Amino acid sequence: MTTAIVTDSTTSLPPGVLERPDVRVVPLTFNFGPEESYTDKVDLSNEEFYERLRTSDEFPTTSQPPAGAFVEAYEDLSAYDDILVLTISSGLSGTYDSAVTAAGMVDRPVEVVDTETAEMGAGLILREALRAIDEGRDYRDIRKVVGEAVRRCEILFAVGTLEYLEKSGRIGRAQRLLGTAFDIRPVLKVEDGEVVPHKRTRGRKRQMAAIVEEVSPAVQAGRTLYFGHVAAPDALAELAEALGVEERYVSEIGGVVGCHVGPGAYGVAYL
Amino acid sequence: MVAAAHAALKARVARINALNVYPVPDGDTGTNMLLTLESVLKETSKKIYPTPRDAATSGARAALMGARGNSGVILSQMLRGACDVLAKKDELDAETFAAAMEGARDRAYASMRAPVEGTMLTVIKDAAAAARSATKIGENIVGVVRAAASEAHASVRRTPELLATLRDAGVVDAGGLGVAVILDGLYSVVSGEKIELSEEDGAAADTPDLAAIAHGGEEAWGYCTEFMVVDFSGDAEEFEDHVHSSGKSVLVVSQSDLVKVHIHTQDPGSIISYGGSFGRLAGVKVDDMEAQVREREPDVSEAEIGVVVASRGAGNRKIFESMGAVVIEGGQGANPSAADFAEAVQKTGAKVVVLLPNNKNIVPTAEQVEGLVDATVHVVPTTSIAGGIAVMIGFDAEGEPDEVAEEMREIAASIRCAEITRAVRDAKVDGRDVTEGAFMGLVDGKLVSISHTVEEAALEVAQGIVADGTDVITLLGGEDMFEGTLGELADKVSALDAGVEVEVRHGGQPMYPLQMVAE
Numbered sequence: 001m002t003t004a005i006v007t008d009s010t011t012s013l014p015p016g017v018l019e020r021p022d023v024r025v026v027p028l029t030f031n032f033g034p035e036e037s038y039t040d041k042v043d044l045s046n047e048e049f050y051e052r053l054r055t056s057d058e059f060p061t062t063s064q065p066p067a068g069a070f071v072e073a074y075e076d077l078s079a080y081d082d083i084l085v086l087t088i089s090s091g092l093s094g095t096y097d098s099a100v101t102a103a104g105m106v107d108r109p110v111e112v113v114d115t116e117t118a119e120m121g122a123g124l125i126l127r128e129a130l131r132a133i134d135e136g137r138d139y140r141d142i143r144k145v146v147g148e149a150v151r152r153c154e155i156l157f158a159v160g161t162l163e164y165l166e167k168s169g170r171i172g173r174a175q176r177l178l179g180t181a182f183d184i185r186p187v188l189k190v191e192d193g194e195v196v197p198h199k200r201t202r203g204r205k206r207q208m209a210a211i212v213e214e215v216s217p218a219v220q221a222g223r224t225l226y227f228g229h230v231a232a233p234d235a236l237a238e239l240a241e242a243l244g245v246e247e248r249y250v251s252e253i254g255g256v257v258g259c260h261v262g263p264g265a266y267g268v269a270y271l
Numbered sequence: 272m273v274a275a276a277h278a279a280l281k282a283r284v285a286r287i288n289a290l291n292v293y294p295v296p297d298g299d300t301g302t303n304m305l306l307t308l309e310s311v312l313k314e315t316s317k318k319i320y321p322t323p324r325d326a327a328t329s330g331a332r333a334a335l336m337g338a339r340g341n342s343g344v345i346l347s348q349m350l351r352g353a354c355d356v357l358a359k360k361d362e363l364d365a366e367t368f369a370a371a372m373e374g375a376r377d378r379a380y381a382s383m384r385a386p387v388e389g390t391m392l393t394v395i396k397d398a399a400a401a402a403r404s405a406t407k408i409g410e411n412i413v414g415v416v417r418a419a420a421s422e423a424h425a426s427v428r429r430t431p432e433l434l435a436t437l438r439d440a441g442v443v444d445a446g447g448l449g450v451a452v453i454l455d456g457l458y459s460v461v462s463g464e465k466i467e468l469s470e471e472d473g474a475a476a477d478t479p480d481l482a483a484i485a486h487g488g489e490e491a492w493g494y495c496t497e498f499m500v501v502d503f504s505g506d507a508e509e510f511e512d513h514v515h516s517s518g519k520s521v522l523v524v525s526q527s528d529l530v531k532v533h534i535h536t537q538d539p540g541s542i543i544s545y546g547g548s549f550g551r552l553a554g555v556k557v558d559d560m561e562a563q564v565r566e567r568e569p570d571v572s573e574a575e576i577g578v579v580v581a582s583r584g585a586g587n588r589k590i591f592e593s594m595g596a597v598v599i600e601g602g603q604g605a606n607p608s609a610a611d612f613a614e615a616v617q618k619t620g621a622k623v624v625v626l627l628p629n630n631k632n633i634v635p636t637a638e639q640v641e642g643l644v645d646a647t648v649h650v651v652p653t654t655s656i657a658g659g660i661a662v663m664i665g666f667d668a669e670g671e672p673d674e675v676a677e678e679m680r681e682i683a684a685s686i687r688c689a690e691i692t693r694a695v696r697d698a699k700v701d702g703r704d705v706t707e708g709a710f711m712g713l714v715d716g717k718l719v720s721i722s723h724t725v726e727e728a729a730l731e732v733a734q735g736i737v738a739d740g741t742d743v744i745t746l747l748g749g750e751d752m753f754e755g756t757l758g759e760l761a762d763k764v765s766a767l768d769a770g771v772e773v774e775v776r777h778g779g780q781p782m783y784p785l786q787m788v789a790e
Contacts, residue, residue: 182590182660183774200664202790203743203772 004080009040010088012123012251024073041254064094070102085112091193116193120226120269121155157267164262229266300445303340310337327354336610342446344635352378372399389433391446397426423451439699495558496539500550576672577619580627584779594663609639623672629659649676657788658688689787741789747778
């Protein structure tokens, strides 16, 4: 019995994943107006994307993959007995719906799992799934491992400004942080698939200190960490140092999630 | 009797106000005590109560509702103690008066966590003892009250011997004098004699700027309008008269040919164009205060936890409201009453309400509010507006109320607050000589800098704070602080340490050209 994995491009990919024959990544896209569309993590480098973001009068929009893109991926993996799909939180994107619709269009066993997180969080869940596959476990075991990972995975992130989350409508319950006449730097987390405030802080240092405080117990417990950033490698290095860990996994966050959190955002997921 | 005490106090209010240990232009002890008595007067005058008990109970409650500032709160406790005794008596005789004085003393002492001698507490204690002695030698009510009043004045004169801060400042205790003056009023009623005003108990002091106090009653009415007239030419007196007759909360400040105007008016357009006829207009700012009130009506149905803050200045109001607080105007020189707080607490509609007094003198008033409202009240004893804003970061309307209150308390304990203000007379503060007009930089209430300019004082204060370590410093500009100066100052503070983030806001508070908070 063999299992293959399909995920979307908002999942941070641990090294080597792209080369695996049993993994397919379905891209989301982001658009500056109707004429200008880019494939997530493919068409533009992070620097190019943020330059475009800075110079654009228009706020970019993001698009979930068409169901057809998932159908294609499922068909590509016809050599495998089972397909497990890991998508970005259904609370943040319609990608999950596309994946489910596509599953009904192919004549093979496909199960779609909502990771209830994104980027680094989804990356850690993907890593667990691949580890189970590599250990030769059967589909039921793999599915159980993934379910457990979704339950345990946590993600905390800092944004430079709430403006991007607000404009993109992905601000969720962090909405109440908006509109203050005093500069608040919030630490946010994703809970039940939605962005929620973890702590409101003042200043960059305190924002980072709040993340360190929350994540330190996880570091002591030896949990796996996955760091991610949006054009903020220095802040990330500083965070890793403050946590006293080697940066185990680090990815640049792509344009799609980047459109929502804005430049300067960084964070860490742990499992 | 209350009316006479009130009249006596009113006659001396300016003098009592002038007796302030700190040479900061707050000087509101007399005003606070007067307003407290006024509240009792309003409640009890022209009313006939069925029993002395009813009269005493109503009087005590009115005092509590109207108590403003530290001195007002203590006075309200004295009145309550006295009323408790009076409630049990049918007649006011020598014995009853002495017992009422003792009741006032006991209640006042009991209300203070750490009673300080050389204050109004000592004065009531000495006066009560004198009243008791007088009853023992068979004095009638007139003799007993006279003994109490005259001992009260003697006690006031001794206050500098008991309290070093009074000695250094060269004044007697203001609250104590207030108590003595009230007893004078009582004496005039029982004896039918007129009150003698002795000059010795005032010490030499400037009369405070009462205009600033008047300004404190700022209410949400019309448009808060501010502008400057540059190169002013024309009849300054006529200009000032016209502005004063055009609205409320009027302030006209001139410096050579620059005139700055602050006014609340229903017709901002006409006053601005009037100003334009005297010179070039600059810094025009118009805020619809009624709209601000409308906006801040909170969602009553859902609030578990709310915040009420005392604040001054339009900018500060905006900041607090944007963070979800209900704002009552009041601060240095214009202390709100416990009833003001209670009303605002109702406005939040929340079951748990955090109070941020944002001023040392308002903390005791805030602590009285718990007994006046149904909501659970947490007082986080902030002592500056800037500090209060920093504490608001911890406020989360949807959070678990006890946790939110605790978080706000923790922030209050972790911040450092600084303020720059101007000495209104020569004095000795914390062992240093301060000359009138000098700018004093205070950090957490301690004098750390005396300078000729706001900038120098601010920079010296900031240097100390940065050296002790901080992440974010917020500069809150006062009403007379120019944007440009504030910006330059922020640059200089930034230059002290590249690791420190500096945030600048225009708060508009009076009396403090600058407040800072270090987080």
